[in-house]
Amino acid sequence: MKKPRSVGRRRSAPGTARSGGALGGRPRKRLTTAPADGAGPRRVVVAITGASGFTYGQRAVAALAAAGVEVHLLVSEGARQVALREAGLRVPRDAAGMARAFGSPPGLVAHDLLDLGASIASGGFRALGMAVVPCSGGTLGRLAAGSSEDLVGRAAEVTLKEKRPLVIVLRETPLSLIHLENMTRLARAGATILPAAPGFYHRPTRVEHLVDFIVARLLAALGLETSMLPEWTG
Numbered sequence: 001m002k003k004p005r006s007v008g009r010r011r012s013a014p015g016t017a018r019s020g021g022a023l024g025g026r027p028r029k030r031l032t033t034a035p036a037d038g039a040g041p042r043r044v045v046v047a048i049t050g051a052s053g054f055t056y057g058q059r060a061v062a063a064l065a066a067a068g069v070e071v072h073l074l075v076s077e078g079a080r081q082v083a084l085r086e087a088g089l090r091v092p093r094d095a096a097g098m099a100r101a102f103g104s105p106p107g108l109v110a111h112d113l114l115d116l117g118a119s120i121a122s123g124g125f126r127a128l129g130m131a132v133v134p135c136s137g138g139t140l141g142r143l144a145a146g147s148s149e150d151l152v153g154r155a156a157e158v159t160l161k162e163k164r165p166l167v168i169v170l171r172e173t174p175l176s177l178i179h180l181e182n183m184t185r186l187a188r189a190g191a192t193i194l195p196a197a198p199g200f201y202h203r204p205t206r207v208e209h210l211v212d213f214i215v216a217r218l219l220a221a222l223g224l225e226t227s228m229l230p231e232w233t234g
Ligand SMILES: Cc1cc2nc3c(=O)[nH]c(=O)nc-3n(C[C@H](O)[C@H](O)[C@H](O)COP(=O)(O)O)c2cc1C
Pocket: 048, 049, 050, 051, 052, 076, 077, 078, 079, 081, 082, 085, 135, 136, 137, 138, 139, 140, 171, 172
């Protein structure tokens, strides 16, 4: 015997909602609610800009990739020059070449600076946050002004408006009032100002120890666990 068709209201599956029908006879759409447990991909935007300390950016990319984080990478024109001077490394402008210059670790997505339609230009793209590492005085000023003429500015603007962590690893010394005011403005907007000023109490004996001190703090500011540095217990 055939089963009678149900004529009552059908119950939606958990995590789904049903809509439509009333508006112009459009077909009903099934809306899926994203899991609230953060089960989606863990993504971080990393912008390397033209301050000294390209190695901070390189190490941040490597540490995030090693932690299984999807890294969305931007390299400014200034950073390309610094990379050449400091590391003898040519970083191509195109995304594929840029990824290769970083060793193409799993989960690395390189972006063209002028691709303003990229995923990371939208708040709808769910990222854990963004790091500008190292951050030049020039980029600091543009971010403080909310200028989003390239993808570094736009991604940072989006990160702030979505109230996600934006970590600024400024490398400059001494600081002018303009730097200080720009840092204050960004801190008021919710950014974390994390100057490239490593501590020495862990008794570093190599440059990498100093770099890792900053990168470990950076990961912590993004809410990521790290074993790069032992916790200081006094
Ligand atoms: C080798 C080298 C080192 C530099 N170091 C710094 C620095 O430590 N801090 C800084 O603010 N700018 C520094 N600059 C200058 C910036 O690269 C320059 O202002 C650039 O326009 C910044 O552009 P960007 O912010 O788009 O990367 C350096 C430039 C070079 C070539």
